[in-house]
Amino acid sequence: MVKRLVCLCSLLFGCAQSPSPAVAPPPAATSIAPAAPISAAAPTSAGSDSTKAPPPAFSTCGELSCKEFPSAAAAFAHVLQDAPRVLAVGEAHAQAAGPKADSTTRRFMTELLPLLSPRASDLVIELWVGSGSCGKVEKQVQEQQAVVTAPQAATNQNEFLELGHRAKALGIMPHALVPSCEQYQKIAGAGEADIAEMLTMLKSVTEQDVKQLLEKRGPERLVLAYGGAMHNDLTPRIGREEFSFGPALSAWTHQRYVEVDLVIPEQIKDTEAWRALPWYAHYVREKAGKGAYLYSWAPHAYVLLFPKSESPPPDSAP
Numbered sequence: 001m002v003k004r005l006v007c008l009c010s011l012l013f014g015c016a017q018s019p020s021p022a023v024a025p026p027p028a029a030t031s032i033a034p035a036a037p038i039s040a041a042a043p044t045s046a047g048s049d050s051t052k053a054p055p056p057a058f059s060t061c062g063e064l065s066c067k068e069f070p071s072a073a074a075a076f077a078h079v080l081q082d083a084p085r086v087l088a089v090g091e092a093h094a095q096a097a098g099p100k101a102d103s104t105t106r107r108f109m110t111e112l113l114p115l116l117s118p119r120a121s122d123l124v125i126e127l128w129v130g131s132g133s134c135g136k137v138e139k140q141v142q143e144q145q146a147v148v149t150a151p152q153a154a155t156n157q158n159e160f161l162e163l164g165h166r167a168k169a170l171g172i173m174p175h176a177l178v179p180s181c182e183q184y185q186k187i188a189g190a191g192e193a194d195i196a197e198m199l200t201m202l203k204s205v206t207e208q209d210v211k212q213l214l215e216k217r218g219p220e221r222l223v224l225a226y227g228g229a230m231h232n233d234l235t236p237r238i239g240r241e242e243f244s245f246g247p248a249l250s251a252w253t254h255q256r257y258v259e260v261d262l263v264i265p266e267q268i269k270d271t272e273a274w275r276a277l278p279w280y281a282h283y284v285r286e287k288a289g290k291g292a293y294l295y296s297w298a299p300h301a302y303v304l305l306f307p308k309s310e311s312p313p314p315d316s317a318p
Contacts, residue, residue, distance in 0.1 A: 061282040061295065068291040072306050075294040076112045076260075079302050084258035086210060086249050087116075087222060090229025091262045104262045105159040107306060108226070109166045112262075117170040119222050122213045124206055126227025127160045127176040134181035141187045144194050163226065172224070175213075177205040199243040203231050207245035211252060229261040234301045237276070250300070258300045265308040279303050 058065040069075040080087075091104040130138040164174030183201045190197040206225055213223045225232060225245075234257070236244040250257035265285045274280055279295040285308055293305040 058296070061279075063297070064279060064282055065296045066279075066282060067294050068289050069294060070291050072107065072111050072292040072304060073115060075292040075304050076115060078294060079258060079260050079304070080115070082258045082300055083256065084300070085214065085219075085222060085253045085256040086225065087120075087258050087260065088225040088232035088246065088249070089260055089262060090227065090232040092229060092264070092267050101264065101266060101309060103159060104264055104267075104306075105163055105226075107264070108262060109159075109163045113163075113166060113172075114170060116222065116224065117172060119220075120172045120224050121217045121221040122173045122175060123164070123167045123224040123226060124175045124177070124209050124213070125160055125164055126202060126206065126225075126231070127157070127164070128202070129176040129178050130184075131178060134184045137181070137184045137188045141184050141194075141198075144187065144198075167224075175209055177202065177209065179205055196242075199231075202227070203243050203245050206231060207248055210245070210249055214253070229263075232259045232261070234259045235298060255300070258302070260302040260304055263303060263305045265305055277303070 058067050060066070067075075067078070069078065089108065091108070093104075130142070132138065164176070167174045179201055183205075187194050187197045187201060206227070210223055210225055217223065230236075230240065231244055232246055233240070233244040234246040234250060236246065241247075246257065246259055265283075265288070268274055268280075268283075268285070278297040282295065283293065283305060288305075288308055290307055292307050295303045295305075
């Protein structure tokens with residue numbers, strides 16, 4: 001039987017509708033970079049290789065640490081210095097009405113994913129796979145989640161599938177999420193709480209799969225998780241604790257868990273959901289330099305903002 005694919009959005013950071021699995025995920029706008037651009041690296045001191053400037057030290061942005069890098073890859077390499085066993089990458093999923101630019105998923109798979117080979121062994125993707133063995137309840141749940149996925153870009157799920165293919169080509173084994181029939185039944189019977197039950201399921205299945213992979217792989221192999229930027233939170237916001245696998249996997253790995261959210265500046269909107277993020281008030285797009293920005297508000301917790309485009313984003317409703 002052909003498997004059905006379902007990708008669920010995580011509120012602000014969601015997913016997309018579910019087309020056929022036979023094809024090979026992209027981002028909304030207003031502006032937000034540090035109140036003053038972070039200065040570039042100072043020249044090296046005498047006696048060192050003067051042709052190569054050292055990485056700039058982290059500056060202070062209020063209660064945050066922040067830094068500008070020449071590229072997203074350079075910022076991502078800095079994150080990897082934390083030596084995680086689990087690297088949980090979150091994204092703001094592409095919206096149908098968002099900017100017409102390369103999506104977060106595409107930028108990750110082309111610019112950042114190659115940096116993880118050959119160290120990474122596995123990639124758990126927030127791509128929900130229905131095996132067809134749970135009967136009509138699978139179709140019912142798929143219909144229930146359609147209201148959440150409707151605003152998402154139609155290309156999202158195909159790009160998640162392509163991300164899996166790219167990972168496999170790099171020697172990183174991709175894994176989709178396979179809910180149990182019991183989990184389908186809980187979602188179907190949750191009434192108005194069905195979306196919350198879906199988010200809890202995504203967290204639970206990801207956490208379970210990552211733990212199983214950690215037990216199978218060597219102690220220095222890296223397991224990746226890729227999905228919406230809420231499930232990976234190390235410090236979930238009040239009321240969202242049941243949706244995040246961050247605290248449990250951090251404890252499981254003895255604090256060798258790293259959260260990094262990926263954001264395209266043109267996606268950012270002046271809405272309550274964006275304003276609630278810990279780095280929002282410290283980034284002003286118009287004042288940002290041409291590089292990538294990395295913010296950290298707690299140990300092993302980062303957001304990486306890709307370099308802004310040269311042209312301003314189109315106006316859009318918040």
